[in-house]
Amino acid sequence: xxxxxxxxxxxxxxxxxxxxxxxxxxxxxxxxxxxxxxxxxxxxxxxxxxxxxxxxxxxxxxxxxxxxxxxxxxxxxxxxxxxxxxxxxxxxxxxxxxxxxxxxxxxxxxxxxxxxxxxxxxxxxxxxxxxxxxxxxxxxxxxxxxxxxxxxxxxxxxxxxxxxxxxxx
Amino acid sequence: xxxxxxxxxxxxxxxxxxxxxxxxxxxxxxxxxxxxxxxxxxxxxxxxxxxxxxxxxxxxxxxxxxxxxxxxxxxxxxxxxxxxxxxxxxxxxxxxxxxxxxxxxxxxxxxxxxxxxxxxxxxxxxxxxxxxxxxxxxxxxxxxxxxxxxxxxxxxxxxxxxxxxxxxxxxxxxxxxxxxxxxxxxxxxxxxxxxxxxxxxxxxxxxxxxxxxxxxxxxxxxxxxxxxxxxxxxxxxxxxxxxxxxxxxxxxxxxxxxxxxxxxxx
Numbered sequence: 001x002x003x004x005x006x007x008x009x010x011x012x013x014x015x016x017x018x019x020x021x022x023x024x025x026x027x028x029x030x031x032x033x034x035x036x037x038x039x040x041x042x043x044x045x046x047x048x049x050x051x052x053x054x055x056x057x058x059x060x061x062x063x064x065x066x067x068x069x070x071x072x073x074x075x076x077x078x079x080x081x082x083x084x085x086x087x088x089x090x091x092x093x094x095x096x097x098x099x100x101x102x103x104x105x106x107x108x109x110x111x112x113x114x115x116x117x118x119x120x121x122x123x124x125x126x127x128x129x130x131x132x133x134x135x136x137x138x139x140x141x142x143x144x145x146x147x148x149x150x151x152x153x154x155x156x157x158x159x160x161x162x163x164x165x166x167x168x169x
Numbered sequence: 170x171x172x173x174x175x176x177x178x179x180x181x182x183x184x185x186x187x188x189x190x191x192x193x194x195x196x197x198x199x200x201x202x203x204x205x206x207x208x209x210x211x212x213x214x215x216x217x218x219x220x221x222x223x224x225x226x227x228x229x230x231x232x233x234x235x236x237x238x239x240x241x242x243x244x245x246x247x248x249x250x251x252x253x254x255x256x257x258x259x260x261x262x263x264x265x266x267x268x269x270x271x272x273x274x275x276x277x278x279x280x281x282x283x284x285x286x287x288x289x290x291x292x293x294x295x296x297x298x299x300x301x302x303x304x305x306x307x308x309x310x311x312x313x314x315x316x317x318x319x320x321x322x323x324x325x326x327x328x329x330x331x332x333x334x335x336x337x338x339x340x341x342x343x344x345x346x347x348x349x350x351x352x353x354x355x356x357x358x359x360x361x362x363x364x365x366x367x368x369x370x371x372x373x374x375x376x377x378x379x380x381x382x383x384x385x386x387x388x389x390x391x392x393x394x395x396x397x398x399x400x401x402x403x404x405x406x407x408x409x410x411x412x413x414x415x416x417x418x419x420x421x422x423x424x425x426x427x428x429x430x431x432x433x434x435x
Binding site: 052054055056057058084085086087088089090120122123142143144145146147149153167169 | 219220222223225226227229230231232233234236237292304307308309311312313315316318319321322323325326329385389392
């Protein structure tokens with residue numbers, strides 16, 4: 001079967017990208033995460049620029065493949081996906097809708113989006129993170145490093161459940 | 170899909186500068202590759218699950234940085250060698266990493282000290298590298314420095330916990346410091362390649378970097394109630410290809426697949 005080639009508008013591309021989810025946190029679309037940095041039409045060719053959340057993010061290739069597949073089903077065959085490192089991804093780019101989806105999924109969203117400076121203060125300088133299960137503020141950091149690069153591990157002192165925190169970056 | 174360096178930006182460099190940059194970027198890539206690989210050896214062997222995960226996460230960040238650097242090195246070289254060729258198909262004497270990062274893991278204290286000495290340098294170095302007029306290096310630094318900050322916090326807190334911990338932990342970290350200190354100086358001992366690029370203003374000058382590295386080390390060691398070793402003769406050579414016996418063993422494991430099944434993918 002030959003899929004007819006179609007030239008969509010930039011707005012249609014953004015709408016399609018909203019349907020591509022992050023493979024590691026599937027409740028979030030790649031737009032919620034702020035991974036897509038730009039969409040540009042060059043004649044009938046679509047250029048999409050994406051940025052990794054972390055340098056070693058193993059999901060980047062999967063995300064690029066899923067963008068390609070999603071657009072292909074709409075007949076978009078001329079597509080270039082570009083990688084961009086700068087400006088570096090930050091949790092400040094996480095959409096409000098994305099933050100709400102994370103909390104509902106059981107992952108505490110980032111508390112503030114300050115960058116690196118604060119990190120070097122040792123011990124006890126960790127943000128107070130509300131438990132996404134019982135909403136208690138009485139929680140503690142177990143480890144800055146969790147099940148994926150973007151998460152830290154916390155535990156609630158009231159309901160005792162461990163939970164993921166999408167850490168500031 | 171790979172990020173490829175913009176060829177037009179590279180053509181502004183003379184062949185000599187391009188060669189210098191290739192050597193420099195390769196040195197940075199080899200360094201994060203080797204340390205990332207060392208840390209990955211802990212996977213499944215950490216003292217507790219959370220620290221096992223922490224070391225695997227730090228390894229992943231370092232390997233991510235490694236990829237960006239090898240990709241850029243491959244573009245600078247322009248001889249159709251890929252990032253994988255550079256990582257997997259070179260011989261030990263071609264690797265340019267400082268000796269510190271190829272040292273074996275030892276016990277947890279040994280790994281923590283190795284990591285802290287590297288992280289303290291790496292974080293402050295990347296802070297400066299962000300201002301490089303070379304846009305590729307600046308972008309890689311801007312990305313990695315945020316990760317390096319979390320690494321440094323992790324290793325610094327462990328230096329404090331072990332140093333100001335139990336009799337056993339203190340004895341172990343002191344032993345690690347005495348074994349590893351000789352390798353610390355090489356990190357900021359410039360090679361002719363580094364000196365040439367520093368002179369051109371393309372990369373951070375270690376002399377300007379030294380005070381912030383020293384100050385943070387002094388702060389962490391004070392909190393850990395540990396003494397900073399004095400007058401330790403430095404062990405040098407890794408950045409110029411003279412390695413300890415450990416590198417060969419790492420490469421034997423790291424390169425086995427690509428050497429045995431050239432070009433294999435999975």
